[in-house]
Amino acid sequence: MTASGLSTTGLTKSFGGVRAVDGATVAFHHGKVNALIGPNGSGKTTFFNCVTGMIKPDAGTASYRGRDITGKAPHRIARAGIGRSFQLCRIFPRLTVLENMLVSVRTSSLLGKLISARQSADVDRARELLARVGIDHLEHAEARDLSYGQQKLLELAGVxxxxxxxIMLDEPAGGVNPALIDRIGKLVRSLNAEGKTFLIVEHNMDMVMSLSDHVVVFDRGRPIAEGTPAEVQEDPRVLEAYLGV
Incomplete structure (x- = not known):
């Protein structure tokens, strides 16, 4: 693990006395496609939220590129080089696809974003990325009129x-048809080949096992196993967590 990667030490977060993340110490492989898997309620999304500043952990630390990012504001963590998607798409439903892309890179008021961005180089970049994820033909459509899978692609392009x-993706295959799952997988692999690191929370095990280089398994708020896809599939701790065997 290099200093440019993402890691946590003793990360802890409780809600009403229940430890959603329980002293999690884990390091993800920089430059690779990492997966974070586990049964429902094992703390994966809470872990994501702690790392990206959406919520503050009760204890422990998170670091990235050798810097402490624990409890930093989401925009500061984003500027440090971490982007993320959400389990439920966060888009502006009444804005067009292109407008959603432009809003994602502006820091002034919403109206100012839309006016100034139309005259900037961001427009060209937005269109290039929409073409890359395969929805450039929808740039003038309102985001609410896209299918759920297309909304997932829009959110990824916005990231x-x-x-x-x-790039941290929270259930990119959730609610998405097989053709779009395949497209998302190919995008991840292509972007990874260009140097992007991925950390993916996902329940689709076919996607996880075919796409990932390194898999971390959570149960009850902490990692219980890690390794290659083949290694974690054979780990008795993983079988017990998922199947109770």
């Missing part, structure tokens, strides 16, 4: 607008 070094 790419900031050119993050590490």
């Amino acid at each position: 790419l607008m900031a050119d993050p070094e590490t």
Whole structure:
């Protein structure tokens, strides 16, 4: 693990006395496609939220590129080089696809974003990224009129607008048809080949096992196993967590 990667030490977060993340110490492989898997309620999304500043952990630390990012504001963590998507798409439903892309890279008021961005180089970049994810033909459509899978692609393209070094995806295949799952997988592999690091929370095991270089398994808020896809599939701790065997 290099200093340019993402890691946590003793990361802990409780809600109402229940430890959603329980002293999690884990390091993800920089430059690789990492997966974070585990049964429902094992703390994966809470872990994501702690790392990206959406919520503050109760204890422990998170670091990235050798810097402490624990409890930093989300925009500061994003500027450090981490981008993320959400389990439920976060888009502006009444804005067009192109407008959603432009809003994602502006910091002034919403109206100012839309006016100034139309005259900037961001427009060209937005269109390039929409073409890359395969929805450039929808740039003038309102985001609410896209299928759920297309909304997932829009959210991913929006994340790419900031050119993050590490991309964290929360259930990119959730609610998506097999053709779009395949497209998302190919995008991840292509972007990884260009140097992007990925950390993916996902329940689709076919996607995880075919796409990932390194898999971390959570149960009850902490990692219980890690390794290659083949290694974690044979780990008795993983079988017990998932199947109770």
